[in-house]
Amino acid sequence: MSTSETIASVQGREIVVTRLFRAPRDLVYRTWTDPDHLPKWWGPKGFAITVQEIDVRPGGVWRYVMHGPDGTDYDNLITYVEIDEPDRIVYSHGDAADPEQFRVTVTFAERDGGTELTMTSQFKSVEALQYVVKEYGAVEGAKSTMERLGEHLANL
Numbered sequence: 001m002s003t004s005e006t007i008a009s010v011q012g013r014e015i016v017v018t019r020l021f022r023a024p025r026d027l028v029y030r031t032w033t034d035p036d037h038l039p040k041w042w043g044p045k046g047f048a049i050t051v052q053e054i055d056v057r058p059g060g061v062w063r064y065v066m067h068g069p070d071g072t073d074y075d076n077l078i079t080y081v082e083i084d085e086p087d088r089i090v091y092s093h094g095d096a097a098d099p100e101q102f103r104v105t106v107t108f109a110e111r112d113g114g115t116e117l118t119m120t121s122q123f124k125s126v127e128a129l130q131y132v133v134k135e136y137g138a139v140e141g142a143k144s145t146m147e148r149l150g151e152h153l154a155n156l
Contacts, residue, residue: 010129015139023153039051041149050065058080
């Protein structure tokens with residue numbers, strides 16, 4: 001199964017990332033929510049994760065540590081706000097100190113025999129967004145993560 005190019009843009013307080021995957025929507029959704037799949041693709045190239053816990057339901061949390069290629073560990077906390085399987089997931093992304101650094105909406109739409117995934121990350125301010133774009137390469141990281149998801153789906 002092949003994938004298409006990832007399109008990412010910055011609009012106001014949002015990063016919007018879209019990609020068409022040549023895989024069924026249920027499979028794409030499952031790879032986004034299954035702790036067996038997530039460590040195989042989540043995060044930019046060169047990064048790895050350790051899932052500490054995951055409970056995909058409104059009010060549930062996903063705690064994981066992202067391990068950077070330089071050995072730095074980043075604690076992450078996702079709190080699920082809305083789950084509409086297999087159409088939509090809404091969650092807050094942050095850490096213990098700031099549980100909602102940004103809010104993410106992921107949609108999974110059937111398109112041309114595949115799945116169009118759109119991930120919209122909304123930040124508290126334009127400045128907060130610009131900071132993560134500049135300091136952490138958020139746009140490139142999101143695109144790299146989608147490439148890894150595409151590679152993982154192609155191997156299933």
